[in-house]
Amino acid sequence: MRTLFKYRYVLLWLTTIVWFSPIHAQIKEAKAQIDFDALDNWPSLGVPAVNNAGTYVAYITRTYNPMKRTLHISATNGPWSQEILGIRQYNFMPDNRHIIMLTENNEMCTIKLGSSVEKKNTGIKHYQLFESYNKNWLLYTDMSDNLYIQEIQTGKIMSYPNVISFRLENNGQLVYLETKVKSGQELSLIDLKTQKLKSLCTAPAFTNLTISPRGDQYAFSYGDNVTEIWIGSTTNTVLTKLTDSNIIGLDSDLKINTIDRFSKDGSQLFISLKESPTPPLPDDAVKVNVWSYKDAKIQSQQLAEINPKSYIAAINIASKVVKQLQHENEFIQFLNENYAIITVLKGSLMERNWNESAKGKYILLNLKSGTKDTVPFWPKAMSPDEKYLIGLDVTRFKDIMYYEIRTKKFAVLTHDLIKTAKATHDYYTDDKRTFDFYGWLEGQSSVLIVDEFDLWKVDLKMPEKIVNLTNGFGRRNHIMFRPIVEGSGDGILTTKSIAILSAYDVKTKRNGFYSLSFKENVDPKKCSMADCYYHSEIPILSPFYPMKAKDVNVWIVKRTNYNDPGNYYFTKNFISFKPFTNFHPENKYNWLTSELVNFKSLDGSEVQGVLYKPENFDASKKYPLIITYYEQLSDHLHSYPKPEYSAEISNIAYFVSNEYLMFTPDIPIRAGKQGESAYQTVVGAYKYLSQYSYIDSTKVGIEGHSFGGFETNNIIIRPNRFAAAVNSAGPSNLISYAGDVMSRGGEPFGRAFSETEQGRIGCNIWEGQDLYIESSAVMHADKINIPLLMLYNSQDDIVPFTQGRELFTALRRLQKRVWLLQYDNEGHMIANKNNLKDYTIRLKGFLDHYLKDAPMPAWMQNGISAKYKGYRKGY
Numbered sequence: 001m002r003t004l005f006k007y008r009y010v011l012l013w014l015t016t017i018v019w020f021s022p023i024h025a026q027i028k029e030a031k032a033q034i035d036f037d038a039l040d041n042w043p044s045l046g047v048p049a050v051n052n053a054g055t056y057v058a059y060i061t062r063t064y065n066p067m068k069r070t071l072h073i074s075a076t077n078g079p080w081s082q083e084i085l086g087i088r089q090y091n092f093m094p095d096n097r098h099i100i101m102l103t104e105n106n107e108m109c110t111i112k113l114g115s116s117v118e119k120k121n122t123g124i125k126h127y128q129l130f131e132s133y134n135k136n137w138l139l140y141t142d143m144s145d146n147l148y149i150q151e152i153q154t155g156k157i158m159s160y161p162n163v164i165s166f167r168l169e170n171n172g173q174l175v176y177l178e179t180k181v182k183s184g185q186e187l188s189l190i191d192l193k194t195q196k197l198k199s200l201c202t203a204p205a206f207t208n209l210t211i212s213p214r215g216d217q218y219a220f221s222y223g224d225n226v227t228e229i230w231i232g233s234t235t236n237t238v239l240t241k242l243t244d245s246n247i248i249g250l251d252s253d254l255k256i257n258t259i260d261r262f263s264k265d266g267s268q269l270f271i272s273l274k275e276s277p278t279p280p281l282p283d284d285a286v287k288v289n290v291w292s293y294k295d296a297k298i299q300s301q302q303l304a305e306i307n308p309k310s311y312i313a314a315i316n317i318a319s320k321v322v323k324q325l326q327h328e329n330e331f332i333q334f335l336n337e338n339y340a341i342i343t344v345l346k347g348s349l350m351e352r353n354w355n356e357s358a359k360g361k362y363i364l365l366n367l368k369s370g371t372k373d374t375v376p377f378w379p380k381a382m383s384p385d386e387k388y389l390i391g392l393d394v395t396r397f398k399d400i401m402y403y404e405i406r407t408k409k410f411a412v413l414t415h416d417l418i419k420t421a422k423a424t425h426d427y428y429t430d431d432k433r434t435f436d437f438y439g440w441l442e443g444q445s446s447v448l449i450v451d452e453f454d455l456w457k458v459d460l461k462m463p464e465k466i467v468n469l470t471n472g473f474g475r476r477n478h479i480m481f482r483p484i485v486e487g488s489g490d491g492i493l494t495t496k497s498i499a500i501l502s503a504y505d506v507k508t509k510r511n512g513f514y515s516l517s518f519k520e521n522v523d524p525k526k527c528s529m530a531d532c533y534y535h536s537e538i539p540i541l542s543p544f545y546p547m548k549a550k551d552v553n554v555w556i557v558k559r560t561n562y563n564d565p566g567n568y569y570f571t572k573n574f575i576s577f578k579p580f581t582n583f584h585p586e587n588k589y590n591w592l593t594s595e596l597v598n599f600k601s602l603d604g605s606e607v608q609g610v611l612y613k614p615e616n617f618d619a620s621k622k623y624p625l626i627i628t629y630y631e632q633l634s635d636h637l638h639s640y641p642k643p644e645y646s647a648e649i650s651n652i653a654y655f656v657s658n659e660y661l662m663f664t665p666d667i668p669i670r671a672g673k674q675g676e677s678a679y680q681t682v683v684g685a686y687k688y689l690s691q692y693s694y695i696d697s698t699k700v701g702i703e704g705h706s707f708g709g710f711e712t713n714n715i716i717i718r719p720n721r722f723a724a725a726v727n728s729a730g731p732s733n734l735i736s737y738a739g740d741v742m743s744r745g746g747e748p749f750g751r752a753f754s755e756t757e758q759g760r761i762g763c764n765i766w767e768g769q770d771l772y773i774e775s776s777a778v779m780h781a782d783k784i785n786i787p788l789l790m791l792y793n794s795q796d797d798i799v800p801f802t803q804g805r806e807l808f809t810a811l812r813r814l815q816k817r818v819w820l821l822q823y824d825n826e827g828h829m830i831a832n833k834n835n836l837k838d839y840t841i842r843l844k845g846f847l848d849h850y851l852k853d854a855p856m857p858a859w860m861q862n863g864i865s866a867k868y869k870g871y872r873k874g875y
Contacts, residue, residue, distance in 0.1 A: 030590075030616070031588065031589050031590045031591075031615065031616070032588065032589055032590065033589065033590050033657045033658050033659075034589050034590070034643050034653060034654050034657035034658065036837065036840075037065075038589060038643055039643050039644060039645055039654065040064065040065065041063070041064040041065045042064075042585060042642065042643050042644075043061060043062060043063040043064070043583075043585045044061070044062045045059065045061055045565060045566060045567070045568075045581065045583045046059050046060035046061065046062065047059070047544070048547070048556055048568050048580075048581075049090070049091070049092060050076075050092070050547065050549045050554065050556055051092035051096050051099075051113075051549065052092070052094060052096055052549060052550040052551045052552075053096040053549065053551055053552060054076060054549035054551070054552040054554030055075060055076055055077065055096060055113075056073060056074065056075055056076060056092065056096075056099070056113050057073075057074060057076055057556070057568075057570075057580050058071060058072060058073045058074075058090060058092070058099060059071075059072055059568065059581065060072070060087060060090075061583065068085060068086075069085070069086060069087055069088060069104070070083055070084070070085050070087070071083065071084045071085075071087035071090055071101060072581075073099060073111070073113070074580060075113070075114065076554070076570060076580065078114075080113075080114050082111070082116075084101070084109075084111075086103050086104040086105065087101050087102070087103055087104070088102055088103065088104055089101060089102040089127070090102070091129050093110075093129065093136070093152065094129070094131065094136045094152070095136070095152070096113075097112060097113055098110055098111065098112055098113060098118070099111050099113060100127065100129070100138070102124060102126075102127060106122065106123055106124050106125065106143065107120055107121065107122050107124065108120070108121040108124040108127055108140060109121075121140070121142075123142045123143040123144070124140055124141070124142055124143075125140075125141045125142060125143060126140060126141045127139065127140035127141075128140070128168070130168055130172040131172060132171065132172035132173050132192045133173060133192060133193055135151055135152075135153060135192075136151075136152040136153065137149060137150065137151060137152060137172070137192070138150040138152055139166070139168075139175070141163060141166075144161075145161070145162055145163050145164070145180075146159055146160065146161050146162075146163065147159070147160045147163040147166055147177065148160075149175065149190070149192075158190075158195060160177060160179070160188075160190075160197070161179070162179045162180040162181070163177055163178070163179050164178040164179060164180060164185065165177075165178045166178070167211055169211045169212075169213075169214075169215035170213070170214050170215035170216075172192070173191070173192055173193065173215065174189060174190065174191060174192070174215040174234075175189070175190040175192065176188070176189055176190075176211055176215075176218070177189070177190065177197075178206060178209070181202060183202050183204070184202060184203055184204035184205055185202065185203055185204070185205055185206055186199060186200075186201070186202045187199075187200045187201050187202070187203075187206060187209070187218065187220075188200060189234055198234070200218070200232060200234070200237070201232055201237070201239055203220070203222050203223070204222065204223050205222070205223045206220045206221075206222075207220060207221040207222065207223060207224070207225075207226055208220055208221050208226060208229075208258050208259040209259075210259045210260070210261060210262065210269070211262070212262035212266045213262060213264050213266065214266055215234070216233060216234050216235070216266065217231060217232070217233055217234070217262060217266055217317075218231070218232050218233075218234075219231045219232075219242070219259050219262070219269055220259070221259070226256055226257065226258070227243070227244065227255055227256045228241060228243060228244050229241070229242045229243045229256065229259060229269070229271065229315070230242065231269070231317060242269065242315055242317070242320055243256060243271075243315065243320070243322060247322050248322075249322065249323070249324065250273060250313070250322065250324050251311070251324060251327060251328070253275055253276040254273040254274065254275060254276075254311065254324075255273065255274060255276060256271055256272075256273060256274075257271075257272045257273060257274035257310060258271065258272040259271050259272075260272055260312070263314075263336065263337030264336060264337055265337050266317070267316065267317060267318065267337060268314045268315060268316055268317060268337055268367070269314070269315040269317060270312060270313070270314050270315075270335065271312075271313050271314075271315060271322075272310050272311070272312060272313075273310065273311045273312070273313050273324065274308050274309070274310045274311075275308035275309050275310075276308065277308055278306075278308075289303070296329075296346040296347040296355075296357035296358075297346070297347055297348055297357075298348075298741065298746070298748060299746075300741045300746030300747075301348055301741070301745065301746035301747050301748075302746070303746060304744060304745050304746035304747075305746075309328070311324060311325075311326040311327065311328075311330075312324075312325045312326045312332055312335065312340075313325055313326075314367060323367075323370075325340050325342075325365065325367070326340075326342065329344060329345060329346045330342050330343070330344050330345075330363075331343045331345065333379065334379070334381075334382055336382075336386075337367065338366065338367055338368060338386060339364060339365065339366060339367060339382065339386065339405075340364075340365040340367060341362065341363070341364055341365075341375070341379050341382070341389070342362070342363040342364075342365055343360050343361070343362055343363075343378075344360065344361040344362075344363060345358070345360045345361075346358070347359075348747050348748065350747050350748050350749055350751070350752035351748060351751075351752065352756075353752075353755055353756045354764075359394070360378065360394065361374065362374065362375040362376075362377070362378060362379055362391075362394075363375070364379075364389065364403075364405065373408060375389060375391070375403050375410075376394075376401070376403070376410055377391045377392060377393050377394055377401040377403070377410070378391045378392045378393075378394055378397065379391040379403070380392065380437050381437060381440075383440055383444045383445075384440060384444055384492065385444045386405065387404065387405055387406065387444070387445070388402055388403065388404055388405065388444075388445070388460055389402065389403040389405065390402050390403075390437050390447055391403075391437070392435075392436075392437075393412065398434055398435065399412050399413070399414045399415060399435060400412070400413045400414045400435045400436075400437060400447075400449050400458075401413065402447075402458075402460050402463065404460070411463055413449070413458050413463055413466070414435045414449065414451075414456075414466075417435075417451070417456070417466065434451060434452055435449055435450065435451050436449065436450055437449055438450050438455070438482075438483070438493075439485075439492075439493040440492055440493065441457065441492070441493050441494075442492060442493070442494050442495070444492065445459060445460045445461050446458065446459045446460065447460065448469075448483070448493055448498070450481075450482065451475075452475075452480060453470075453474030453475040453478070453479060453480050453481060454468055454469070454470040454471075454472060454473070454474040454475055454481060455468070455469040455470050455474075455481055455482075455483070455501075455516075456468055456469065457469050467520060469516060469518065470501075470516070470523070470524050471520075471521055471522060471523050471524075473523040473524055477505070478505060478506050478507045479503050479504065479505050479506075479514075480503070480504040480505075480506060480536065481501045481502070481503055481514065481524065482501065482502045482536065483497075483498035483500070483501055483502075483516075484498075484500040484501065484502055484513070484535070484545075484546050485497050485498055486498075486499075486500075486548055495518050498516065499515060499516055499518075500513055500514075500515055500516070500527070500574055501513065501514045501515070501516055501524060502534070502535045502536055503524075503526075503529065504536040505529065506635075507608075508596075509531075509596060509634065509635065509637040509638060510529045510530060510531055511529070511530065511532060511533045511534050511535070511536055511638065512526070512527065512528040512529035512530055512534065512574075513527040513528055513534070513574035514526050514527060515527055515574075527573065527574040527575045528574060528575050528576075528577075530559075531561070531638060532559045532560060532561045532564065532638050533559070533560045533561070533638045533639065534546070534557045534558065534559055535557065535558070544557075544558035544566070553572055554570060554571075554572055555570070555571050555572070555574070556568055556569070556570060557569050557571060557574075557577065559577070560638060560639060560640045561638045561640065562592060562593060562594040562612075562637075562638065562639075562640065562641070563584075563586060563591060563592075563593075563640075564584075564640060565583060565584070565585065565586065565640045565642070566583075566640060567579055567581045567582065567583055567584075568580055568581045586653075589657055590614055590615050590616050590657045591614075591615040591653075591657065592612050592613060592614055592615060592641070592652070592653060592656040592657065593612070593613050593615065593617070594610050594611070594612050594636075594637055594638070595610070595611050595613075595637075596608060596609075596610060596634065596637050597609050597610065597611050597663070597665075597688075597689075599665075599684060599685055599688035599689075600684055600688070601668070601680045601681045601684040602679075602680040602681075602683055602684045602687075603680050603684075605668055605680075605681075607665060607666055607668060607681055607684065607685070608634040608665070608666050609633070609634055609663055609664055609665030609666060609685060610633065610634055610636060610637050610663070610664045611661065611662075611663050611689070612641070612652055612656045612661065612662040612663070612664075613656065613661055614656050614657060614659060614660075614661075615657075617694075618694075619693070619694045620694070621694060622693075622694060622695070622696040622699075623659065623660065623661045623694055623695060623696060624659075624660055624661070624696055624699035624700070624701070624847075624851035624852055625660070625661045625662070625663060625689060625695050625696070625699070625700045625701070625851075626650055626655060626660055626661070626662045626663070626700075626701050626702075626703060626847065626851070627662075627663045627664075627665065627682055627685060627686065627700065627701070627702045627703070628649055628650065628652075628662060628663070628664050628702075628703050628704065628708070629664065629665055629667050629678065629681075629682060629702075629704050629708050629711060630667070630704060630705070630706075630707060630708040630711075631666070631667055631669070631707065632666050632667075633664035633665065633666060634664070634665070634666045636664060641653045641656075643657075645833070645836035645837055645839070645840045646836070646839060646840045646843050647829040647830045647831070647836060647839075648705035648706075648728040648729065648791060648829050648830065649703045649704065649705045649708070649726060649728055649843075650662065650703060650726075650843060650844075650847070651840070652664075654840070655844070655847075658844075659852075660847075660851070661694075661695060663685060663689060665681055665682065665685045666681070667681050667682075667711060668681065669760055671760045671761075671762050672760065672761055672762055672763075672768070672771055674710075674711075674714070674759060674760050674761070674775065675710075675711070675713075675714025675715075675717075675774065675775045676714070676774075678711035678714055678715055679714060679715045679718045679720075682702060682711075682715055683715070683718075683720060686700055686720075686721070686722070697721070698721075698723060699723050699850075699851040699852070700721070700722055700723055700851075701722060701723055701724040701725065701726070701847055701850065701851050702715060702716075702722050702724075702725050702726070703725065703726035703727075703728070704726075704727065704728070704730060705728040705729060705730070705829070706728070706729050706730060706798065706799065706828065707730070707758050707759075708728075708730065709727040709728045709729050709730020709731075709799075710730040710731045710732075710759070710775075711730070712725055712726065712727040712730055713727055713730050713731070713732050713777035713807070714775060714777065716777070716784050716786055716788065717777050717780035717781075717783045717784055718783070720786070722786055723786065723787075723850050723851055724786060724787045724788075724789070724846065724847060724850035724851060725786055725787070725788050725789070726788075726789045726790075726791075726843065726846070726847075727788060727789070727790045727791075727807075728790070728791040728792075729791060729792055729793070729796055729798070729799045729803075729804070729828055729829075730799065730803070731750070731753065731759070731799055731803050732776065732777045732778050732803045732804065732806055732807035733776045733777070733778040733779070733803060733806050733807070734750075734753075734754050734759065734761070734765075734772045734775050734776045735765060735772050735773070735776060736750075736802070736803075736806065737750035737751075737753065737754070737799075737800075737803060738750050738751040738753075738754055738755075738764075738765055738772070739751070740800050740802065740803075742797045742798070743794075743795065743796065743797050743800060744795075744797045745797060749798065750800075751764075754772065759775075761775065777807055778806050778807055778810050781807065781810040781811050781814055781816070782814055784811060784814075784816055785816070786817075787817040787818070787846075787850055788811065788816070788817065788818045788819070789818075789819050789821070789842075789843065789846045790804050790807065790808060790818065790819065790820045790821065791804075791820075791821045791822075791830075791839065792804025792805070792820065792821075792822055793822055793823050793826040793827055793828070793830070794822060794824065794826075795825060795826055795827045796826075796827050796828045797827055797828065798827075798828045799828065801822060804820055804822070805820070808820040819846070819860060821839065821842060823835045823838075823839070838873070841873075841875055842857070842859065842875075845857040845859075845860070845875065846860065857874060857875055858874040858875070859873070859874030859875065860874075862874070
């Protein structure tokens, strides 16, 4: 008995030790792994708004199951806050003291900021705030089709019944109404200066109703008769017919289709013309496609584009003359009342490296005189004063050129700048002298252009004088600068509007802000740099553009990191930041960490990548590793990997939460050696990471999608020690791919991929047959010795399903371990939710089996017979 008591005492003592030990604390604090329920119901944070005075901010959060939209309102300098459920629209009112909102129950509520609900209106469909004649107005409609316009300062309300639609014109000074009347519809006008209603005209039904920018003219068609266009004026009740069904001077078989818009000065009306449908073929017609080497476009592309096409025309309102501006093989890039910039392109851009018909020609059309001038480059913009065109050279699209419209003088602006520059974010060439036009500066004869790192000012009157506004600081310090534009609304950049720069260090991945002095030979001044993303021109980084309060220097920025989904912060100086959201759905789950890894490729090149570990990472354990790649993925270091179903490769958040490590290396590509480049980098990463004791070097898988799938194919045909591979939609045979076409557009994308685009071989098959064979996994299928899961879909318009089928049948013939998944009605990536779930299960089952020694799923072990498709899943 005494012995039993002794054991009980010892057991109690051990239990106490364990209960209060760090081990038990870890057990208590263990977080759930991300599962499908989390993927289905991951909450989101909406875009915020700030009132004009910068004293209050609001934003919406969305949660699911059940669906909830919650409006959060808070003071920026005080404790007051409020949360309101079921809001679908909201706006701060211009008095800075109220916020208005529309609920999911169609209630329009006005809240006094710092207080509570002040007023409600029920049965409201829509509301809109606007400013007119130095007054603030509220317009709203109810379920009974009544429209109300309220002068906010006085509270006076005007009401109008039976409203079908309304339009605010001339900066809110005029309100056009379409209302129901006994004869059909009536068009009326409210002038908010006089607050009087004026009837303009009636019709059985208005079609294509269009209002001029000044609001003094309107055009429409009656009912279904779109070929007749009528025009009216607010000063004259008489309507004028501009066109009828018989218009002289148009290409054959063209009919009026739509009214597009008035010119800014109201002198012209732009309309759309459409080809008549091709009549049906007789039953005994011979249906044969004749493919000719002389065709500008191959037959497949012609067939894809065979539907009736539309063209733009202009009607001179005074003379009623209709002038067709656009013809077959012409595309309008820019159009105003004086000029049109037209691209003439007969062939496919995919063939521009060899097909003369595919090399664009650029035309400047003077709408007043009818003259046409050829512009010797690709125009991107016209100066607001219409004196200059700016654009890119047509040979490599790398240099900035300008064209003076009056003199027809043109020149390359950037020809002598940074000739030997080497950058980091250009996919398709080793020549990294990439420039782009950013905007027109004050005076409109100067332009702001950017290279990868720095900002340049060029005066087109003295184009030889180019000023590097950032003094080369960006390139010297590998920092990418872009302006945070505080716009004036007229398209002109001022020194004030671009005084703050977004800054991104492409080596350290830090992001922040600098200020610009605009003095020559002076470096930008650092405001702040941090291990996060605020904003950058690199597309993968935060797309949220800093937002400024209208009347004060208060800005909102969005900050992301591996553990920050994009919370919002206030700043007045871009040096210090104050958060006003605390949104962290990842805190409920076993989340992740990210770290930048520097390693060497097999050829000795310095390369970067990002290593993701689970939040509960234990260095004493052995983890399986998935290496995922494409081109430049280290820029994701401070991105927030949102948990989602896998659409092509493993979702980082989901797989890392489920006890995988993931690594995403950059792949520096050498032209002509893209497959070898990927192999050198990924195997170099494997060798480097295998040194870590917590990585199981026998359980490393690789995967890539599209170009990344192409890289996978090129890695697995070379000696490696990987345990499994996933190839999603990667070209497997560059020779057959070069002769194939896009499934929907019919364009010859495969040849362009290798010759001039991402494939970067740089020559055609007959000039570099060995390079094409070297990069085609089908030709080396006998060397593939690791299990391979492939995803190719029949509706893929980028990489045809045949590319997957070729590799699968080759490996099947060689009795290799290979599985091919193909989802109906899916394209380059999976989109349907049920298919996403299914693929995620199969992808994880494949990886779990080969990287975690989990049992082989039935669909891998036994396959699924075609007759059981959709009935049996085999999980």
